[in-house]
Amino acid sequence: DTGVSQNPRHKITKRGQNVTFRCDPISEHNRLYWYRQTLGQGPEFLTYFQNEAQLEKSRLLSDRFSAERPKGSFSTLEIQRTEQGDSAMYLCASSLGASGRADEQYFGPGTRLTVT
């Protein structure tokens, strides 16, 4: 499968625990995005990377959230001290990023987080 992959697909955790999600983009894609989607809503932007550089973070990304893309390939999103309001689908997308213009973003299947 050459598409965007995410692991795990589902995560159930207790409030206060830390969780980490992984995203593997399409292999030649330079840009990687994280979005969060709650039921009945469109995805909301969280952060994005151009290669290994994190270039923008949304106000939605509180201090409990951190994302990395250490070698410009896969990325991880960590949530510390989870709260029930963090329950959502966390989507990763990647794009080629070869030009200065907006390019097509392809999404992974998401990680569904449930905080109990």
Added chain:
Amino acid sequence: GENVEQHPSTLSVQEGDSAVIKCTYSDSASNYFPWYKQELGKRPQLIIDIRSNVGEKKDQRIAVTLNKTAKHFSLHITETQPEDSAVYFCAASIGALLTGGGNKLTFGTGTQLKVEL
């Protein structure tokens, strides 16, 4: 920041009829407008996109139109089929040359399309 509004929230059509979903955006700097289809429990799938230098784009039964002056864009699906049933999201983005890097997407709230036999 950018704000995208999408209407209607639900749409039921008979098989073979056309469906139209409309979106408006607020930031005149936005210049890239993709549409995604999301089936229940699945990833958003890019189905068509349009850039601000064109007014219309077609791909088989799907077309998108853009009115930059009014800041409106619409998705048109002709000859609808049951497999078109899904949630459709519009999105808007400012191009990377203006942002200095990537292009975050601002999504509408989605339209649940149901194609009835």
